[in-house]
Amino acid sequence: VLLSRITSTKRPKKNYRPGPKPWPIIGNLHLIDSQPHRSFHSLYHKYGGIMPLWFGGKPLIVASTPEAAKEFLKNHDYNFSSRPANAAGKYIIYNYSDVTWAPTGDKHLFRYTLTIITRTVLGKTYISTKESNDDSAIVTFEELTAMLDKWFVLNGVLNIGDWVPWHNVFDLRGYVKQMKEVDKDYEKFFNFVLEDHKARTKAEKDFVPRDMVDILLNLAEDPNLEVKLSRESVKGLIQDLLLGGTDTSTTTVEFVVTALVKHPHLTEKVTEELDRVVGRDRWVEEDDFPKLPFLEAVVKETFRCYPLCTLLAPRFAMEDCKVAGYNVYKGTTVLVNAWSIGRDPNYWDSPEEFLPERFLEKDIDIKGQNFEPLAFGSSRRRCAGYALGLKAVRSMLSNLLHGFNLKLPDGTKPEDVCMDEVYGFTTHPKVPIKLILEPRLRKDLYT
Numbered sequence: 001v002l003l004s005r006i007t008s009t010k011r012p013k014k015n016y017r018p019g020p021k022p023w024p025i026i027g028n029l030h031l032i033d034s035q036p037h038r039s040f041h042s043l044y045h046k047y048g049g050i051m052p053l054w055f056g057g058k059p060l061i062v063a064s065t066p067e068a069a070k071e072f073l074k075n076h077d078y079n080f081s082s083r084p085a086n087a088a089g090k091y092i093i094y095n096y097s098d099v100t101w102a103p104t105g106d107k108h109l110f111r112y113t114l115t116i117i118t119r120t121v122l123g124k125t126y127i128s129t130k131e132s133n134d135d136s137a138i139v140t141f142e143e144l145t146a147m148l149d150k151w152f153v154l155n156g157v158l159n160i161g162d163w164v165p166w167h168n169v170f171d172l173r174g175y176v177k178q179m180k181e182v183d184k185d186y187e188k189f190f191n192f193v194l195e196d197h198k199a200r201t202k203a204e205k206d207f208v209p210r211d212m213v214d215i216l217l218n219l220a221e222d223p224n225l226e227v228k229l230s231r232e233s234v235k236g237l238i239q240d241l242l243l244g245g246t247d248t249s250t251t252t253v254e255f256v257v258t259a260l261v262k263h264p265h266l267t268e269k270v271t272e273e274l275d276r277v278v279g280r281d282r283w284v285e286e287d288d289f290p291k292l293p294f295l296e297a298v299v300k301e302t303f304r305c306y307p308l309c310t311l312l313a314p315r316f317a318m319e320d321c322k323v324a325g326y327n328v329y330k331g332t333t334v335l336v337n338a339w340s341i342g343r344d345p346n347y348w349d350s351p352e353e354f355l356p357e358r359f360l361e362k363d364i365d366i367k368g369q370n371f372e373p374l375a376f377g378s379s380r381r382r383c384a385g386y387a388l389g390l391k392a393v394r395s396m397l398s399n400l401l402h403g404f405n406l407k408l409p410d411g412t413k414p415e416d417v418c419m420d421e422v423y424g425f426t427t428h429p430k431v432p433i434k435l436i437l438e439p440r441l442r443k444d445l446y447t
């Protein structure tokens, strides 16, 4: 009785949309399995596009249709532009000091994005290799990859303690312990990077900032800045750029390649377009992208079917408000299910099929204006790096497909290729694809 009072007193009933009946203490947590986007998708058919749930003693709403997404991300954008507090934000993202609070497949793709992004953000990679004799290399590629992997896994875990706070004291699954451990690794890495940059700034006369860390450190020392940038914020922002820019683009390319290998007639169409527009005498350049509509349609169809964030980063109601005629209370977390939205039969013909042509027939925006595909979220808290992310995907993918025939190992047929996903803060293919890359262009272009 006491337990049900503790939970029921917190649950207002007036004009509150009905959802599944919550259990004492855990609320509706028992309805969610390790693939929350799929659990929500099943419940949505029964409870509707704006579905209220209780996670522990805290209210949560899942938006599963474009109209519902529009309500939260556009009509009430400001009120839901905050993020809920959780253990990941506290322990592994510098106590929420970043922008977001925010397993790899083919390591070569990952190495490629990681190298580009570390050079852009940090000026150099800080990654040691067998060949390098660089004093400022403090991690191996494998160590840094493991740190990034752990960060994404821990950001995506359903930590019961975020919803039932006393549960954090016991930390039965050990998530908070792992978060504290991974935070120590980041702390060591970022402190080294910041001190290395500061030493260079002092050593050079007439110092000119060369990378993002230089710019952020410069800003942190600016006494006239309206919003002060602390050392913790600098680390949080570097983390955003490093993590937002690597795993996202690589995994998108992995999903595209996996879908293409499963549909060889689409691969043929893409390579035919590349041969016609680019020719076999050179690699693909940025100016070519607008002339490659089929490749673009394949990328968009991948975002529709396999959105990297199946559930967009959570929003948090800062005030009470009315959404679609129902009361939503201050402190409610909102999850927008981009995975459901991409499969809504009211918006997509044959939603379960991979049909890039649909994007040729209709000009559908993927930057979140139409709320149909929501790969980058929408409105005020839309992905801050979508332009860079899209460029990285187009560039990596087009050159991969232009430069190589992608062959399945002997004995594997296209129909054997698995398109299932593993849920996380970013979702990954369940079975990383193994391919043989056979050069298509002149030999001298590969040197």
Ligand code: HEM
Pocket (backbone or CB within 6 Å): 099, 100, 101, 102, 240, 241, 242, 244, 245, 246, 248, 249, 252, 308, 309, 312, 313, 314, 374, 375, 376, 377, 378, 380, 381, 382, 383, 384, 385, 386, 388, 389, 390, 393
């Ligand atoms: C294919 C590539 C990418 C995809 C699919 C992607 C997807 C997303 C999604 C779905 C969100 C959540 C939006 C929301 O809550 O409504 C997000 C947020 C964010 N992304 Fe990306 N992203 C990509 C690339 C990047 C890159 C390259 C960067 C930076 C270098 C980046 C930085 C961020 C940041 C800082 C946020 C938080 C924005 C905020 O909370 O205001 N992303 N991204």
